[in-house]
Structure formats: structure tokens, C-alpha cells
Amino acid sequence: MNNNFFKHKIGIETHIRLNTKNKLFCSCENNTTDAAIINENICAICTGTPGILPNLNLECVDMGIKLSSALNCDIPKILCFDRKHYDFPDMGKMRQTTTESTPLGKNGGLQLSEVIVTFEKLALEEDAAQTIKTACSFTINDNRAGSPLMEITTSPCFSTSNQVIEYLKVLKNLCGALKIVDTSNSSSVRSDINISVQYIINKEIIQGERVEIKNMNSLSGIKQALAFEFARHEQLLLENKIILRETLGWNATDGKTYFMRSKEEENDYLFIPEYDIAPINIEHRIISQDNPFNFFFKIKELEQLDEDRLNRLFDLLSILDFNIFIFETDISKIKFLIDIFSIEFLQNKINVKQANLIFELFKQKKTDLKQIKKNMHDLNESFDLFMFNIEIKFINLELIKEFIMKIKTEHKDETKDFLLKIIVQHFAKILPNQKINFTEVLQILN
Amino acid sequence: MNKDYISIILKNDFPQGFAVKSNICLKNQNIHCNSKILFEKFFPQFNAKVIELLLAKQFQPNMICHADEFAMGGIGYSDLHGITLHPENSNNIVGGSSSGICKAVWKNEAIFGLGSSTGGSIRIPGALCNLFAFEPSYGACSRVGLVSFASSLDKVGWVAKKIETIIDVANIIIQTDCNDMTSIEISRSITLKNKILVFADEDLQKYLNIEVFAKYLEIKKELSKNYQITTLTHQDFKTIILTSSTNYFILSSVEAMSSLQRFNGLRLNQSNPEQTFSQCLEETRNIFGSQVTERLAFAKKILKKYPNIYAQAIQDRTLLKEYISTLLENADGVFLPTLFKNSISVLESEIQETNLKLDMFSSWVNLIHGCAINMPLNSIQVQLTGKQGQDFTILQIASDIISKYKNE
Numbered sequence: 001m002n003n004n005f006f007k008h009k010i011g012i013e014t015h016i017r018l019n020t021k022n023k024l025f026c027s028c029e030n031n032t033t034d035a036a037i038i039n040e041n042i043c044a045i046c047t048g049t050p051g052i053l054p055n056l057n058l059e060c061v062d063m064g065i066k067l068s069s070a071l072n073c074d075i076p077k078i079l080c081f082d083r084k085h086y087d088f089p090d091m092g093k094m095r096q097t098t099t100e101s102t103p104l105g106k107n108g109g110l111q112l113s114e115v116i117v118t119f120e121k122l123a124l125e126e127d128a129a130q131t132i133k134t135a136c137s138f139t140i141n142d143n144r145a146g147s148p149l150m151e152i153t154t155s156p157c158f159s160t161s162n163q164v165i166e167y168l169k170v171l172k173n174l175c176g177a178l179k180i181v182d183t184s185n186s187s188s189v190r191s192d193i194n195i196s197v198q199y200i201i202n203k204e205i206i207q208g209e210r211v212e213i214k215n216m217n218s219l220s221g222i223k224q225a226l227a228f229e230f231a232r233h234e235q236l237l238l239e240n241k242i243i244l245r246e247t248l249g250w251n252a253t254d255g256k257t258y259f260m261r262s263k264e265e266e267n268d269y270l271f272i273p274e275y276d277i278a279p280i281n282i283e284h285r286i287i288s289q290d291n292p293f294n295f296f297f298k299i300k301e302l303e304q305l306d307e308d309r310l311n312r313l314f315d316l317l318s319i320l321d322f323n324i325f326i327f328e329t330d331i332s333k334i335k336f337l338i339d340i341f342s343i344e345f346l347q348n349k350i351n352v353k354q355a356n357l358i359f360e361l362f363k364q365k366k367t368d369l370k371q372i373k374k375n376m377h378d379l380n381e382s383f384d385l386f387m388f389n390i391e392i393k394f395i396n397l398e399l400i401k402e403f404i405m406k407i408k409t410e411h412k413d414e415t416k417d418f419l420l421k422i423i424v425q426h427f428a429k430i431l432p433n434q435k436i437n438f439t440e441v442l443q444i445l446n
Numbered sequence: 447m448n449k450d451y452i453s454i455i456l457k458n459d460f461p462q463g464f465a466v467k468s469n470i471c472l473k474n475q476n477i478h479c480n481s482k483i484l485f486e487k488f489f490p491q492f493n494a495k496v497i498e499l500l501l502a503k504q505f506q507p508n509m510i511c512h513a514d515e516f517a518m519g520g521i522g523y524s525d526l527h528g529i530t531l532h533p534e535n536s537n538n539i540v541g542g543s544s545s546g547i548c549k550a551v552w553k554n555e556a557i558f559g560l561g562s563s564t565g566g567s568i569r570i571p572g573a574l575c576n577l578f579a580f581e582p583s584y585g586a587c588s589r590v591g592l593v594s595f596a597s598s599l600d601k602v603g604w605v606a607k608k609i610e611t612i613i614d615v616a617n618i619i620i621q622t623d624c625n626d627m628t629s630i631e632i633s634r635s636i637t638l639k640n641k642i643l644v645f646a647d648e649d650l651q652k653y654l655n656i657e658v659f660a661k662y663l664e665i666k667k668e669l670s671k672n673y674q675i676t677t678l679t680h681q682d683f684k685t686i687i688l689t690s691s692t693n694y695f696i697l698s699s700v701e702a703m704s705s706l707q708r709f710n711g712l713r714l715n716q717s718n719p720e721q722t723f724s725q726c727l728e729e730t731r732n733i734f735g736s737q738v739t740e741r742l743a744f745a746k747k748i749l750k751k752y753p754n755i756y757a758q759a760i761q762d763r764t765l766l767k768e769y770i771s772t773l774l775e776n777a778d779g780v781f782l783p784t785l786f787k788n789s790i791s792v793l794e795s796e797i798q799e800t801n802l803k804l805d806m807f808s809s810w811v812n813l814i815h816g817c818a819i820n821m822p823l824n825s826i827q828v829q830l831t832g833k834q835g836q837d838f839t840i841l842q843i844a845s846d847i848i849s850k851y852k853n854e
């Protein structure tokens with residue numbers, strides 16, 4: 001066996017542009033699709049005029065809380081902002097306001113097929129202006145300056161580009177489901193990718209320096225950039241050359257990275273508290289807002305439960321972290337959950353002991369359907385039958401029609417859209433196997 | 447006319463006119479903060495919130511007055527406009543940073559002057575000009591429209607010849623503002639405990655001029671007839687006065703660096719096509735005056751090399767606020783002199799030690815977000831300070847003390 005090999009480490013810093021109505025600190029419209037006219041959508045606050053104070057838009061904080069709880073993060077009780085100073089001209093105030101010291105989320109986690117993603121922090125911050133450089137001019141477009149961004153920083157937990165791409169897809173889907181991001185706009189999710197390569201020679205580790213690739217918004221670009229950079233790092237390590245700590249950009253046409261600047265030390269940002277924004281008590285906001293628990297409640301309305309059954313269900317749910325319902329981005333798994341709770345359990349087809357076991361499995365994030373099936377099978381033979389019931393439930397077109405009509409009449413716009421979306425995606429997965437014409441289903445939906 | 451204190455005359459001989467410091471925004475006027483970087487460049491398109499409130503009550507601003515550059519300093523000097531001299535004795539200074547408005551009020555050219563305070567910038571010139579000077583609690587008045595120097599210390603304040611005017615203005619402009627997130631509701635109910643705290647005489651004696659100290663003792667004796675006087679310990683003096691001065695300088699400088707980061711010459715400046723690149727840089731960059739440059743250099747050094755010192759100062763400040771809050775639980779306020787002497791000559795003002803001593807009795811109030819009023823009493827200047835939110839109580843006590851003195 002070869003004792004010399006390379007070990008790759010990838011950490012991702014993703015900036016998600018929240019689709020709030022207004023900007024983070026002013027009442028300017030937050031246009032997720034950039035306005036065509038330069039400096040059309042600006043005010044004294046977002047241009048950093050002297051004498052003006054920021055006024056926090058709490059809608060952004062609520063969206064941040066939603067995302068943070070969906071990613072299983074710890075949410076602080078008090079939210080404080082900080083000033084991050086730098087010398088680029090893309091901020092009117094020449095500093096960025098961010099939640100550095102009390103991030104909206106910390107220590108979160110997300111289970112993917114190959115890797116468990118751990119989150120270092122989720123910070124709410126303002127976007128910088130767009131800078132347009134030409135040969136003889138330099139224009140600053142403040143239209144997007146001050147738009148709310150969520151900065152999601154993962155630990156260096158990835159090792160392959162496939163893991164990175166799966167993570168970014170899941171994250172985008174999740175944000176779409178939470179309705180906090182305009183997913184139709186490709187620039188609403190931007191990632192900075194930190195990579196480093198370790199060269200291991202006979203158990204001795206040579207640690208390569210970390211480099212950052214800025215502003216990646218296409219998945220194919222990420223894949224190419226990672227392949228290019230890993231090859232470059234490996235070559236440098238083999239030749240015993242130094243890898244410089246720097247920030248790079250990606251040129252898609254050349255298929256190469258290019259040097260942007262040498263990486264600043266963290267202390268250079270000179271963080272100090274932002275005293276213009278009073279600390280926000282977000283503990284009571286979590287209770288009052290549309291949080292994951294309420295989100296689950298909407299799904300549950302599906303079966304129009306009576307009060308008694310509802311209470312029993314809630315008792316059971318109390319043992320479970322509610323975040324799991326948002327956490328599950330795989331639609332078939334959400335569907336599975338709906339089925340378990342709202343149909344089978346309430347029709348007394350499974351007992352409390354079985355349901356508890358399912359909850360435990362979900363809690364451990366072993367959400368693989370087959371795995372659950374296997375574990376349950378060991379416990380109770382009848383479980384197979386139970387699983388079968390779920391999977392065949394919607395095969396009958398009449399039932400589907402009835403079910404969809406029920407959703408259409410009984411639910412308001414938002415809930416309806418969400419539920420129909422789930423159903424369409426669910427059918428897209430299971431129907432081909434059942435030899436049912438998918439277009440026929442779509443006709444009913446429309 | 448001597449223009450060492452007026453920068454722009456807006457309306458002459460207006461009966462309800464008030465003077466405005468050069469860092470409070472007035473619509474379409476050049477608000478230059480006595481800095482070359484904003485002079486004839488910054489014309490805000492809005493009035494400060496406090497100005498709006500005064501306009502609604504038929505008061506009109508009649509002049510924009512000089513101050514220290516970006517309100518940084520205690521002597522009333524800016525590299526752009528020079529020093530403001532005392533109206534009574536031209537060998538003396540008016541003090542700062544709100545120098546111009548105090549001179550205007552002293553000369554009866556305005557019924558009151560609206561300025562700003564970060565570490566006593568209203569009380570110091572008010573004291574040197576023998577005026578009543580009031581600094582409300584942090585958050586009592588909206589800071590919208592006040593060009594910030596240190597966001598956690600800045601507040602709007604005002605000076606007048608009569609305490610009645612001070613109270614009238616307080617009733618108008620002490621209001622919450624939804625555009626200022628640090629704005630707080632100030633209770634208008636007055637609760638008097640008839641107990642006042644003072645520092646030990648031996649502690650004050652070291653720092654006060656003999657004449658000032660003697661007069662201060664007389665006032666204290668007079669006060670004890672109507673109020674229960676409690677003397678604070680030597681440790682209290684060290685914590686509140688001595689340690690606070692250092693912490694104030696660190697915190698205010700660091701925040702100033704952050705607030706002034708935007709005045710780097712990239713925005714708010716126009717390049718001249720005839721200039722070469724180096725000329726352009728020389729014209730637009732690095733044109734702060736000496737006082738500001740010193741502080742910015744100090745702040746950068748502290749943050750980059752000794753961030754622990756800054757963190758310690760923040761921690762000390764929190765503890766100080768809690769400590770004074772407990773001290774003032776059963777007392778109305780702290781009574782102490784405003785300045786170590788009654789007048790300061792121009793020559794003296796150039797000595798570093800004088801500068802450091804100027805705000806030693808006043809800056810701690812800004813650190814604890816408290817309110818304070820300077821009163822001319824018995825021909826010296828004394829101040830009464832209270833904790834955050836006690837504005838109307840402090841004004842009431844000050845008013846009582848003044849009326850008793852007048853009667854006697």
C-alpha cells in the first residue's frame with residue numbers, strides 16, 4: 001500500500017441574499033434582481049451619509065432565526081451587531097455591520113449522504129455595493145448595498161467536490177422551502193471556498209497553506225475550480241514549494257484561478273461593537289414568529305386532526321427536536337413523516353413504542369428509509385405491512401384526486417402551494433415505478 | 447465682526463433664534479464639522495431630528511458655530527478655523543468642543559445653543575463661559591442628524607443663560623425617536639430623595655485650584671442645609687474619576703476611528719481632471735487636523751497591537767455603570783466641580799496636562815450614559831450628575847438649588 005497520499009480539506013462560506021421586502025437597515029426596496037439603473041434604489045442610510053443612523057429591519061432577523069433553527073444551530077438570546085472595518089470603497093460607511101460576536105446560529109449540523117456538515121456560525125450582515133470597473137472609470141453602484149445576507153460558515157468538513165455540491169444543492173432547496181431566498185436568481189447564493197491540502201509521507205504530515213476562492217455561484221464552476229486548485233497544490237507540495245495564503249478568483253473562460261489579494265489577518269478587520277444598534281432580544285421573537293414548529297403545524301393540517309388526537313401527537317412530539325421537520329430536505333422523507341404522524345399513528349396502526357423508536361432514529365439523524373425499515377422489522381414483523389401501506393397509498397388515481405381537491409379547498413395560498421409542491425415531487429419519484437402516467441397527475445393538479 | 451466663532455449666519459435678529467454646532471445637520475447648509483474634509487462639500491438633505499422638533503415649536507436656528515474638528519478636543523480649536531477666544535478676555539479660551547455656541551449665547555446672539563457632547567463638550571465651554579449647560583442621558587434625545595464621533599458616548603446637549611430656558615428646551619427635544627434604535631423613554635415624573643453624593647475633600651483638593659476648592663466647600667456647606675450629603679470613599683474617586691478618564695480616552699478614540707473611517711476622501715470629494723494622481727491624493731486624503739490625526743493613530747495602535755486594553759476598557763465601563771447605578775439607588779445625584787479652575791489662557795491650553803485635566807470631572811458621566819448639568823454657583827462652576835433616565839429629576843434639583851441661592 002502506498003504510504004504517501006494527499007488529504008483534501010474544504011470549508012465553505014456561503015452568502016445567501018434574503019428576499020426581504022426592505023434592506024437590512026433602511027426602507028429601500030431589497031431588489032433581489034439588480035435594478036438596471038445605477039444608484040436608483042438608494043437612500044442616506046445605505047450610502048453611509050454622515051449623521052444618519054441605521055434602523056434594523058426585524059424581518060431579516062426572523063428569516064435568520066428560521067434558517068438557523070433549520071440547520072440545527074444554537075440561537076443566542078440577545079443579538080448584538082459589530083463593525084467590521086476595511087478599506088475597500090464598496091461600503092459607504094467604510095465598514096460592514098455584521099453579527100460577528102453573537103452569530104444568529106452556532107454549532108449546527110446537517111446530515112448528507114456522505115458527510116455530516118458542521119456549521120461554525122451563521123451571521124447576519126449587509127451586502128456591499130457593486131463596483132463596476134472599466135479601463136478609464138470606476139463606478140460604485142449602491143443599489144444592492146445594505147441588502148441582508150446570511151453568511152453560513154462550515155467547518156472544513158468536506159473532502160470532495162461532490163460533497164460540496166450536494167451540500168450547496170440541499171442548502172438552496174432548504175432556503176427555497178423556507179421561502180427566505182429568491183431561488184430563481186442565480187446570484188442569490190454565492191460561496192467562498194477555503195481549501196487546503198495535506199501531504200502525508202510515511203505518516204508524517206506536511207500541511208499546505210489555506211487559500212480562498214471568492215464569489216463562486218455556479219456548481220460546475222466550483223467543481224472545476226476545486227479540481228484545478230487541488231492539482232496545483234499537489235504539484236507545489238510534490239515540488240516542495242511554498243503555497244501562499246491568498247485570496248483567488250475563478251476565471252470560467254480560462255478554467256483557471258487568478259490572484260486577487262493576499263489574505264488579510266482576521267485582526268485587520270478591527271472588530272468593535274456597533275453601538276448605533278441596540279441589542280435585540282430574540283428569545284421572545286422565536287416564540288411569536290413563524291418558526292419550524294408552526295411550519296410543521298401547517299403540514300399537519302393536512303388531515304384535519306381533532307383536538308384529542310392532536311394532543312396525543314404533541315405529547316409524542318415533545319420528545320423530539322422540532323427542527324427535524326425542516327431539517328429534512330428530501331421531500332420523500334417529509335412525506336414519510338407526514339404519513340407516519342398524521343395517518344398511521346392516528347389510525348392506531350402503530351403503537352407508541354414503535355413511534356418512539358422512529359423518533360429516536362430521526363433524532364440520531366439516521367433518516368434513511370431502508371434503515372428504519374430494517375430496524376423496525378427486527379422489532380415487529382407487522383412493520384413491513386405498515387411500510388407497504390404508506391407506499392401504495394397514492395397509487396389509486398381516484399385517491400390522489402380526492403386528496404388534491406381537499407388540499408385545494410381547505411388550505412390557503414401558501415400552505416396549498418407548499419403541499420402541492422410536495423405531492424408533485426413525491427409523485428415524480430414514486431409514480432414511474434408504479435407505471436402511472438405522470439402527465440395525468442399533473443392535469444389533475446392544474 | 448469677529449468671526450472666530452460663527453461659520454454661517456442663517457437669520458439675523460430673530461427673537462427665537464438658537465445657535466447650532468457645526469456637527470448637527472441642517473438641511474441644505476454646509477455641515478463641515480470644522481474639518482477640511484467636509485468644508486464646502488457636505489450639504490445634508492435633511493434636518494436633524496432635534497432641529498425638526500425645535501422648528502415645530504417656532505424656534506429657528508440663526509447661526510452655525512465653530513467647534514473642535516469633529517468635536518474632538520476640549521479647547522475649541524480646529525486646524526481649519528483656528529481657536530475661539532473668550533468674549534470677555536481674549537487671552538483666554540472658550541473651551542470645547544462646543545465653543546462657538548457658548549460664545550454666541552454669552553454675547554446674547556442666540557437664546558440658547560444646541561451642541562453635542564461626547565465627554566463633556568457642552569459642560570466644559572459652558573463652565574468657562576459661565577452658562578448653564580445640560581447634557582441629557584444617552585438616548586434621551588434623538589441622535590439622528592448628529593455627525594457621530596463616538597456612537598456609544600455622543601449625545602445632543604444645550605447651553606443657555608437661564609435654567610428656565612434649559613428646562614423649556616428639555617421639554618421639547620427629550621423625546622423618543624423610532625429612527626434611533628438607542629433612543630429610550632425618559633420618565634417625566636420626579637422622585638426626590640434629598641440625598642446627594644460628593645467626593646472626599648482631600649481627593650478633590652489635589653486637583654482643584656485653591657480658589658475653586660474654597661468656593662466649592664462653601665457651596666457644599668450651603669447644600670447640606672437642605673440635602674443629606676454623603677461622602678464617597680477614596681477608592682470611589684479612583685474608580686469614577688481617575689480610571690474613567692483613561693478608559694474614556696481609549697473608548698472614544700477607537701469609536702472615533704470607526705466613525706471617521708468613512709471620511710477617507712473616496713466619497714464626499716470631487717476629483718479635478720487637471721490634477722495629477724499624487725496631487726489628487728494630497729488634496730483628498732489624509733487631511734484631518736492634528737487633534738483628529740493623533741486620536742486616529744492612537745486608536746489604530748490600540749486596536750491592532752493591544753486589543754486586550756480596549757476589551758478591558760469596555761468591561762470596566764460596564765462595571766462602572768453598574769456600580770454607579772447601585773450608588774445612586776438611594777441618592778439623587780453626584781455633586782462635583784466641573785473644572786479645576788475658572789479660566790484657561792491660550793498659552794495654558796497648549797500644554798498637554800491642561801488638556802488631560804479639562805475633562806477629568808466630566809467624561810465619566812458619558813461613560814455611564816448619565817445626565818449632567820453645569821451650574822454657575824458662587825462664582826465657580828459646579829455640576830450635578832445623575833444616572834440614565836433621571837433627566838427631569840436632575841433639572842428639578844438644579845432649579846431648586848439655583849432658586850435657593852438667589853433668595854439668599
